[in-house]
Amino acid sequence: MSTAIRNGFSLKAYEPSDLDAVIDIEYQCYQYPWSRNIFQQCYTMGYSMQLALSCNIISGYCVMSTAMREAHILNLCVAPSLQNQGIATSLMHHVINEAHKRNCQRMFLEVRISNIAAQRLYSRLGFNQIGERRNYYRRGFGREDALVLAKELVSLYQPE
Ligand SMILES: CC(C)(COP(=O)(O)OP(=O)(O)OC[C@H]1O[C@@H](n2cnc3c(N)ncnc32)[C@H](O)[C@@H]1OP(=O)(O)O)[C@@H](O)C(=O)NCCC(=O)NCCS
Incomplete structure (x- = not known):
């Protein structure tokens, strides 16, 4: 079942039969x-x-793990022809809400130091840099650093 977010756009949970379409976007968007x-x-x-x-x-997807009341964005990707229309923003709002429901206190992610478009998006969503991981990503014959970004979430969890 899908949820409408705007005219022509909707969100739905991934199913295994979606893999071909997801892989197609993944290969369009990433060198690795x-x-x-x-x-x-x-x-x-x-x-x-x-x-x-x-x-x-x-047109896009987001993968998030949650454990120990922390959410980790593992992948966020939008098909190149459909970028700059708010799709990633909508996906992020949805997973932030999902993380709230799972009682996560904090969301974090890594982003390439060269990926300015993604950094702008995360900054707009309230993420702040909390660290760096040296040589985290492959890049050509070398490596590239990652910025570690985090956003504090207002927890719904009420301790006894
Ligand atoms: C980074 C990425 C996910 C952003 O996806 P996107 O769908 O283009 O993101 P959005 O449209 O929500 O936001 C991008 C920009 O479009 C603008 N925008 C949003 N809705 C818009 C609209 N209706 N019309 C025009 N512009 C719009 C946003 O304000 C934003 O501007 P910014 O430059 O100030 O950030 C996408 O570029 C991508 O898939 N890149 C390759 C994979 C990648 O790098 N993933 C991140 C790994 S950490």
Whole structure:
């Protein structure tokens, strides 16, 4: 079942039959894409895997794990032809809400130091830099650092 977010756009939970469409976007967006196996493992692990649909065509996705009251964004991607229309923003609002429901206190993620578009998006959503991971990503023949960003979530959890 999908949820409408705006004219022509909706969100729905990932199902295994969506893998081909997701992999197609993944390969368009990343020089070092995730394999099919990684998406299958995320699904098996029960991670939150949210899809954005544009006129019923998969246009983006977000993968999030939650553990120990922390949420970790593992992947966020929008098809190049549909970027800059608010799809990633809608996906992030949805997973932030999901993390609230799972009683997470904090959300964090890594982003390439060169990925200015993603950093602007996360900054707009209230993420702050809390650290760096040296040589975290592959880049050409070398490595690239990651920024570690975090956003504090207002917890719904009420201790006894
Ligand atoms: C980073 C990424 C996920 C952003 O996706 P997106 O759907 O383009 O993001 P949004 O549209 O929500 O926001 C992007 C910009 O579009 C603007 N925008 C949002 N809705 C808009 C609309 N209706 N019309 C025009 N612009 C709009 C936003 O204000 C934002 O501007 P900014 O430059 O100030 O941030 C996308 O570029 C991507 O998939 N990149 C490759 C993979 C990647 O790098 N993922 C992140 C890994 S950490």
